[in-house]
Amino acid sequence: MPEQMIYIHYDTVGNNVLSKGITNQNSKNLLKRTPNNLLLIKGGESVGTYDNHTGFPIIKGQEEVKKFLDTGIGNPSQLGAWIDFSSIDMLHQLTSVEISEILYIAHAHNYLYSPFYYKLQNNYIYLSLPNDFTKVYYRYLEEFLEQFSDSITQRMQKKVNEKKRFFQKEQIIRSFPIEKAAQFVPAFREGVCFSFRQMKMENQTYQVPLFLTEDKLSSINQLFDEKESLGMLIYDANQDKWDLKYEIE
Structure with a gap:
């Protein structure tokens, strides 16, 4: 049972943490840097607003992001898969190749070239995996x-x-x-x-x-x-x- 153990594996090459059993009951401790916006990349999400350029739903604004993150308190797998991004204008400058890279991340749970995009200015890539594992790419390990x-x-x-x-x-x-x-x-x-x-x-x-x-x-x-x-x-x-x-x- 997840509540009986904590598993952690830190990949220094990709700067990601594969974990199970990391649960926080306080939304302020879920992410220290609240993202401005989220790009939901798992597919089939019933939340967010559909973005025509990327083909993904997005959540705009820190208040809406906080509400979304609150759904993962105590159960991180509820958060699906997402990448944060700084501005809509820069999001819409993504090329078709860059969007395909994001599709690959959502499918393969790994990146092709880098998990951090200049245009997105993302600090995270969050991936919910089977059996209550999560894989998160952190720009800042702390x-x-x-x-x-x-x-x-x-x-x-x-x-x-x-x-x-x-x-x-x-x-x-x-x-x-x-x-x-x-x-x-x-x-x-x-x-x-x-x-x-x-x-x-x-x-x-x-x-x-x-x-x-x-x-x-x-x-x-x-x-x-x-x-x-x-x-x-x-x-x-x-x-x-x-x-x-x-x-x-």
Whole structure:
């Protein structure tokens, strides 16, 4: 189940992140740079306005974009596939070849020459994949690290409050630090899974094991051999403190 693990593989060549289990309950944490407009490239979308030049639906203006992104809170697969763009005028300067490249991205989930277009000035390409995976091209990787940090914090807060009684106030925990998230980037390049289903708790210290999975996507729905753990993501509820330890070449 997605809520029991987080899988991440960071492709440094294409600057994209393939992930599963990254969910955010706050639309402000879904994307830090709210796009001006979106080009919906999956096909069959019932939202947006049809654009004659590209043949794709578009969502115009940040307010409408925010409403659309809100539909993906807690369920990123609802967002289909899209590319952001800065202005309608520049969108309409796309050539037929460039539009065909975008069609290829929507079909093959990969780019031909570059995922970032001068005419679009896009910061993202967002692709919903089967089995609740998402693949997102980021111009700035730190945006993903912020989403990862937020998702880790939400999951741990849920775990910490799992056994609280109905009259007890929910414990609000410290956010997982971005600088610690950045320390995982070498592991993200290999393809890793944080297994919350195998989390252990001792003396109010929660330990989430980290496993190397590479591109073996079928393995992430199984229990891992704990002897093969690369390390731990640790939260000390008594001190409201995060720590981590892992080893990867």
